[in-house]
Amino acid sequence: MNLKHWAITGAALCTAASLSAAPPLSGELYPGGAPGSEDWHEPRLVTECRGSVSIYNTSQPRYHIYLPDPDTASGAAVLMLPGGGLRVLGVGDEANAQVKAFLGRGVAVMMLEYRTRQLPAESLPITCAAPVEGAPPIRFPKMAIRNGNANPAPDDPEGQEILSLATADAQAALRMLHRYAPDWRIDPDRIGVIGTSAGGGVAFGSLLADAPAEARPDFLISIFGPALQDVIAPAEAPPLFLVTESDHGPVTDGLLALFSIWKDAGHKVELHIYEVPNFSMTVDLWGPRLFAWMEESGILTSD
Numbered sequence: 639m640n641l642k643h644w645a646i647t648g649a650a651l652c653t654a655a656s657l658s659a660a661p662p663l664s665g666e667l668y669p670g671g672a673p674g675s676e677d678w679h680e681p682r683l684v685t686e687c688r689g690s691v692s693i694y695n696t697s698q699p700r701y702h703i704y705l706p707d708p709d710t711a712s713g714a715a716v717l718m719l720p721g722g723g724l725r726v727l728g729v730g731d732e733a734n735a736q737v738k739a740f741l742g743r744g745v746a747v748m749m750l751e752y753r754t755r756q757l758p759a760e761s762l763p764i765t766c767a768a769p770v771e772g773a774p775p776i777r778f779p780k781m782a783i784r785n786g787n788a789n790p791a792p793d794d795p796e797g798q799e800i801l802s803l804a805t806a807d808a809q810a811a812l813r814m815l816h817r818y819a820p821d822w823r824i825d826p827d828r829i830g831v832i833g834t835s836a837g838g839g840v841a842f843g844s845l846l847a848d849a850p851a852e853a854r855p856d857f858l859i860s861i862f863g864p865a866l867q868d869v870i871a872p873a874e875a876p877p878l879f880l881v882t883e884s885d886h887g888p889v890t891d892g893l894l895a896l897f898s899i900w901k902d903a904g905h906k907v908e909l910h911i912y913e914v915p916n917f918s919m920t921v922d923l924w925g926p927r928l929f930a931w932m933e934e935s936g937i938l939t940s941d
Contacts, residue, residue, distance in 0.1 A: 660821035667699040667810055672753065674803050680756040687766035689731035693751060694762050696727065699807045700751040701814070704737050705822060712744035713825035714937050717811050717855070721835025721863060724800045725755045728834075732920060736832070739921045743929050743938060746824055748815055752807035752840060755800050776916045778887025786869030786899050788892025789839070801866055805843030809853035812844060816852040828937050830857035830876070835889075838863010842896075845876065857937055859928065861919065864892025871899050877906035877935050881924045884913045906935065 678697035685692045705711070718736065720727045729749070737747050781790065791797050812829060819826045833841030838860035845854055846869065855876055862882040878900055880893045893909060900907035908931055912919060932938040 660818040661814075663703040663705070665701060667701050667750070667807060667814070672698050672803075672807070674806070675753055678756050681759055683759065683762055685763065685766075686730065690728060691730035691733075692722070692763075693727040693729065694725075694754070695756055695759075696751050696754050697756070699753055699810075701811055702749040703822065704741060704747040704749070706741045706744045706746060708823065710744045711746070711823050712828075712938050713823065714744070714828040714932070715746040715748065715815055715819075715822070715824045715830070716740060716859070717808065717815065717829070717831045717841075718747055718749045719752065719808060719831065719833040719837030719840050720749075721833070721837045721861075722754065724797065724804065724836050724839075725757065727751055727754060736921045736925075739925050739929075743932075745938070746822055748811055750807060750811045752804040753800065754804070755796070775885070777885060778889070778916075780891070781888045783888060783891045783895045784868070786865050786892065786895045787867055788864035788888045788895075789866040790888065792867075801839065801843060804840045805847060808840050808844040809847065809849055812853050812855065826852070828856055830859065830937070831855040832859040832861065833863045834861040835863050836866070839866030842869070843867060846870070846872070857932075857935065860893065860896075861924070862886055862889050862893075862916075864889050865896060869896060869899055871903035871905055875900065875903065875905040878908070879928055879931050880907065880909040881919065881928075882909075882911055883916050883919065884911050886916050 675697045680695040682696060683694040720729050720733060722728045740747050808831065815824060815829050816826050831841040831844060841858055841860065841863065842865040845858055846867065857876045859879045860881065880897060882890050882893050884890060890911065897907050897909040910924060910927065912923065929938065
């Protein structure tokens, strides 16, 4: 993979030279092939448009580790799951800005390219169209939210299969972060997940799955990413930090439902709804409050 699409380069990133016991800081999540997608053959495609990078047809998940300077490392870490409706993974400038913000607070980041739907190459976009000036804002139709599930196609078997595989990828990545926590100076009790859009659904999948502690997050951050399955708050539920826009249709409603489910169960949850255009939120907007919440939750120590 061409890391210029993802990586924050420069002195802020430390190298793997001293991590002899750990795998490389970038690589394939499953050496030898990802179980369940061995027969997928659509070619992987990466496109770039005005700083936004789109990755299609992931069949072999890849990870990228970004470590803070050892002098400022807090011990906390996040698994970052980009969005794209389980059809594409959207990364680029905003993802890089988020990585930089976490590194600036001493938080290690694992960016995960998880499995997505297989789409014929001839159907994928290859152009970079300019935004239409004066175009109406993006809006979404209403839909019923039941049991916190904001999946627009909950009965689609292919979609359920992709969600299951993506969730397995997130769990495998969390296991890797736990396994190599000493090498990467990570506290295994402060490993969370941040998911954007469908990546939030994958994050909730990793939380709600019946799995050991090392495959579940210690905290969860959702950036307009609702659950894509029915939700029952676990007895030992981690704290949630939820962010969305006021007009994001079922996404907004889904996160409101999750807030209520967590709150009614007596668990810690914080929700922020911004009156801004859909997909315009950046880490500059929600980041300051997120890092304050991480301090208040004991995930970070104050400066």
